[in-house]
Amino acid sequence: YLVFGNMTLFHLIAGWIGYLLICLLGLILIAFLCFCLYIKYIHLKYDHIPGPPRDSFIFGHLPTIQREMSNDRVVHDKFLEWSETYGPVYRINGMHVVMLCVTCPETTKEVLMSPKYPKDSLFYKRLFNLFGQRFLGSGLVTAQNHDEWYKQRRIMDPAFSSLHLRGQMGAFNERAERLMDKLADMADTNTAANMQHMFNCVTLDVITKVAFGVELDLLNKSDSPFPNAIEMCLKGIVHSVRDFTFQFYPKNKKFINEVKKSCQLLRSTGRQWINERKMAVQNGEDVPKDILTQILKTAGKGMLYAFVLILTGQETTANQLAFAVMELGRLPEILTKLYPTAPGTSRFIPNDIVINGIPIPAGVTCVFNSYVCGRLDKFFEDPLKFDPERFHPDAAKPYYCYYPFALGPRSCLGQTFAQMEAKVVMAKLLQRFDFSLLPGQSFDVLDTGSLRPKSGVVCNIRHRGQTPAA
Numbered sequence: 036y037l038v039f040g041n042m043t044l045f046h047l048i049a050g051w052i053g054y055l056l057i058c059l060l061g062l063i064l065i066a067f068l069c070f071c072l073y074i075k076y077i078h079l080k081y082d083h084i085p086g087p088p089r090d091s092f093i094f095g096h097l098p099t100i101q102r103e104m105s106n107d108r109v110v111h112d113k114f115l116e117w118s119e120t121y122g123p124v125y126r127i128n129g130m131h132v133v134m135l136c137v138t139c140p141e142t143t144k145e146v147l148m149s150p151k152y153p154k155d156s157l158f159y160k161r162l163f164n165l166f167g168q169r170f171l172g173s174g175l176v177t178a179q180n181h182d183e184w185y186k187q188r189r190i191m192d193p194a195f196s197s198l199h200l201r202g203q204m205g206a207f208n209e210r211a212e213r214l215m216d217k218l219a220d221m222a223d224t225n226t227a228a229n230m231q232h233m234f235n236c237v238t239l240d241v242i243t244k245v246a247f248g249v250e251l252d253l254l255n256k257s258d259s260p261f262p263n264a265i266e267m268c269l270k271g272i273v274h275s276v277r278d279f280t281f282q283f284y285p286k287n288k289k290f291i292n293e294v295k296k297s298c299q300l301l302r303s304t305g306r307q308w309i310n311e312r313k314m315a316v317q318n319g320e321d322v323p324k325d326i327l328t329q330i331l332k333t334a335g336k337g338m339l340y341a342f343v344l345i346l347t348g349q350e351t352t353a354n355q356l357a358f359a360v361m362e363l364g365r366l367p368e369i370l371t372k373l374y375p376t377a378p379g380t381s382r383f384i385p386n387d388i389v390i391n392g393i394p395i396p397a398g399v400t401c402v403f404n405s406y407v408c409g410r411l412d413k414f415f416e417d418p419l420k421f422d423p424e425r426f427h428p429d430a431a432k433p434y435y436c437y438y439p440f441a442l443g444p445r446s447c448l449g450q451t452f453a454q455m456e457a458k459v460v461m462a463k464l465l466q467r468f469d470f471s472l473l474p475g476q477s478f479d480v481l482d483t484g485s486l487r488p489k490s491g492v493v494c495n496i497r498h499r500g501q502t503p504a505a
Contacts, residue, residue, distance in 0.1 A: 074131050080396055081133045086126035087117050095128025101278055107489075109482045110277070111378050111406040118407050124390045130279070132157060134381070134400045135390070138408050140435040142390045146401055147435075147442040150181045152382040154445065155400040161275045165268065166282050168295040169302065184445070194329035197451050202324065203245045207459045210241045215463050217254050222496040227473055230360050230492040234353040234460070235262055241456055247308050248323035261304075264297035265350060266483065271297070273484045351377050352453045354487040356460060360470065361478065361492055362421055377485055379404035380441045406486075408436040470494040 074093060090098040103110045114136055117125055123139040137143065146152045156179055164170060193199060214237040221228050236253035239261060243249040253259055271294035274281045281287055312331065315322050322328050381402045388395050410418050414436040415425065424430060440447035447453075476490040 070131070077131050077133060078128070081126055081128075081399065084124065084126040084135065084393055084395070085121040086128075087121065089128055093130060095130060097129045097278070100129075104273075104277060104482070107479070107481075109480050109486065111404060111482070111486075114404055115407045115410050118404075118411070122391065124393060124395075132400075134402050135395065136407070137390060137401045137403055138411060138436070139391045140414075142388075142401070143403055143435040143438075143442070145388075146382050146384070147380070147403060147438070148444075150185075150444050152384060152401075153179045153181065155381040155383045157400065158276055158381060161272070165271050165275060165298055166291045166294055168298045170268065170298045188444075188448070190330060191448055194326040195448055195452055199326075199329060200245075200452055200455055204455075204459075206244045207241060207456060210237055210244060211460045211463050213237070213240070213252075213254055214460065215467055218464075218468055218496050219498070222468065222498050225495075227493050228470075228496050230470075230494055231353070231357040231488055232491060234356040235350065237460060238350075238353040238356070238456060239265075242452075244325075245452075246326040248312075248325045248327065249308060260300060264300045267294050267297040268301065269350065269484045270294070273482070350487075351485050352456050354485055355453075356457055357488050357492045359457075359461060360464075360494065361472070361488055377439065377441075377447075378406040380438075403438070405436075405438050408438075411436075467499055469497045469499055471497075 071093070087096065087099075089095045099113065100110055103113050117127075118136060118138055124135055124137050124142070127134045127136060137146075159179070214233060217233065218228060220226075233254070240251050240253050243251050251259055251261065253262065271291070274287075274290075282291055309327070312322060312327055316328075316331060379402060381400050384395060384397060384399050384401055386397050390401075408414055412418050414433060435442070438446075440450040440453075471494060473493045473495060476493060479489040481487050481489040
């Protein structure tokens with residue numbers, strides 16, 4: 036009887052488990068069918084907008100984008116191809132999400148110059164947390180509400196004003212001089228220089244000194260974890276934003292863990308620097324008149340966000356300097372390639388609008404891609420030609436199709452900083468050195484969210500007027 040009772044109990048439990056599993060599978064199937072119906076609804080709502088054929092019903096164009104990324108191609112070249120084929124506004128689908136790629140100047144002006152179009156929550160929420168690890172948090176970039184954003188921008192603006200930054204020119208010049216000394220040593224010893232690496236070091240040295248009063252001296256110390264941590268975070272952003280399924284593949288676990296550790300490093304270091312400065316101010320100590328001190332005068336919170344934002348922002352200046360050296364190398368392979376380091380921006384459209392005569396229902400994200408606009412011959416004659424005269428003060432100004440720092444009230448906070456830094460470094464470099472690119476390099480571009488030369492721009496350095504070695 037005991038054995039029979041146990042068998043009965045076992046069958047009863049097994050039956051209930053089987054029943055629950057069937058119910059669970061049924062619920063999953065119903066949820067999946069509802070999701071498919073919602074995707075179909077989205078297709079019906081937006082399919083009147085031109086666009087390339089979808090790769091699949093569910094994943095839309097995501098397989099094409101992932102294929103471009105996995106082959107180390109610049110995904111913006113695919114966006115350029117689609118823009119030339121489908122016109123000034125075209126649709127990209129990814130599951131239930133629709134994005135519109137827009138090159139129409141009138142719409143660019145209307146959307147980017149107005150505060151009523153917020154930043155896209157789908158993208159910027161992924162900057163709040165990166166693979167579940169807090170990254171930018173609530174701050175200037177991720178704020179969706181205009182009033183909340185405006186309050187934070189007013190706090191940050193004085194610290195990045197031309198007036199305040201001119202007072203920091205000593206630090207700009209001193210760090211640039213350290214780079215010149217390093218390059219002079221390399222010229223004397225006929226040592227090739229990886230200019231991408233050198234520019235990364237000097238721009239990070241400048242920003243940590245000017246913003247936080249911290250000496251890193253990366254040009255002479257190669258053991259700092261910061262450059263790699265910043266690069267890992269930027270790579271993590273790319274995968275998180277462009278591939279919603281990336282974190283679910285076991286093969287990506289190691290990379291994701293490295294990204295999380297990098298986020299933790301940047302935030303913990305920032306917390307330490309900020310707390311030390313706050314303590315110094317409270318104790319009445321003399322503190323540097325840097326960006327951190329300026330912001331602490333008015334900001335009660337959000338400082339850690341500012342720290343992470345400033346550090347990751349330095350990379351675009353380094354990339355632009357590296358591209359400039361590539362151009363000045365005067366090699367045929369590169370004279371037809373110009374790259375904005377920050378390829379574009381996006382905005383959410385909360386109300387119905389019309390773009391180029393096409394009605395656009397509310398609830399969609401518009402992407403404005405300066406990489407694409409800069410390659411369209413309807414905006415720029417012979418767009419791939421290296422022609423600095425395009426930007427002569429007397430030349431006609433591009434009409435809302437050239438925006439390397441974005442446009443409108445949410446344009447780049449660090450624009451003045453980046454331009455000052457780049458001018459100081461490049462002016463000193465061109466005054467003192469000649470350089471030539473080593474042969475055999477690839478002139479491909481690496482897409483890590485921002486764009487950079489893939490080869491590192493390895494050069495032979497010579498003092499100005501020095502005869503090249505035979």
